[in-house]
Amino acid sequence: MEMKKAMxxxxxxxxxxxxxGVSITPISKQDALDLHKPNAGKSGYVVYEPMVVVEINxxxxxxxxxxxxxxxxxxxxCAAGTPFVLPxxxxxYLIDIKSGIGKAGADITIIDGWRLGSVxxxxxxxAMLGDLVSLVKALRVPDTKDAGKCKEGLYRVTIDNxxxxxxxxxxxxxxxx
Numbered sequence: 001m002e003m004k005k006a007m008x009x010x011x012x013x014x015x016x017x018x019x020x021g022v023s024i025t026p027i028s029k030q031d032a033l034d035l036h037k038p039n040a041g042k043s044g045y046v047v048y049e050p051m052v053v054v055e056i057n058x059x060x061x062x063x064x065x066x067x068x069x070x071x072x073x074x075x076x077x078c079a080a081g082t083p084f085v086l087p088x089x090x091x092x093y094l095i096d097i098k099s100g101i102g103k104a105g106a107d108i109t110i111i112d113g114w115r116l117g118s119v120x121x122x123x124x125x126x127a128m129l130g131d132l133v134s135l136v137k138a139l140r141v142p143d144t145k146d147a148g149k150c151k152e153g154l155y156r157v158t159i160d161n162x163x164x165x166x167x168x169x170x171x172x173x174x175x176x177x
Contacts, residue, residue: 022108022119025094032092044096047116048087052157053173055081058150078150083157087114152176 032046059079062071095108107120155170
């Protein structure tokens with residue numbers, strides 16, 4: 001009988017210790033809105049998946065310079081500005097910190113009131129950082145092809161893993177024309 005009590009107590013401690021931690025769960029847009037209502041039934045912080053956005057503008061680029069280095073001929077070009085992030089309100093996440101007998105052991109930072117800045121853990125994010133640096137370099141190169149058809153505005157940058165030749169895709173968010 002003592003053995004059963006001891007096993008039950010260890011099981012109970014294990015269950016409570018297992019409850020400590022952080023959960024990051026995708027939720028629906030409606031669930032994100034409902035969390036602000038009384039008796040929502042869920043607790044935690046709502047954050048949104050960031051989307052990379054770039055502004056596309058027409059600009060004149062120098063195509064010929066004289067001996068002194070002064071521009072003598074220009075050509076219209078379609079160029080991308082520096083990428084920035086905005087919240088994707090269609091992709092909310094619920095961050096819930098649960099505590100039990102043990103410590104949750106999480107250090108969470110929320111930036112700008114809507115995006116997850118960091119979760120202190122031991123993961124290696126250096127590969128992702130390298131991808132973002134190459135993304136910025138790729139978008140800063142002016143595209144002089146079809147510059148007369150440049151659709152100025154804000155575009156969401158997506159990565160198409162199925163396309164090897166053109167993995168970056170731009171999806172129009174706001175057209176200035």
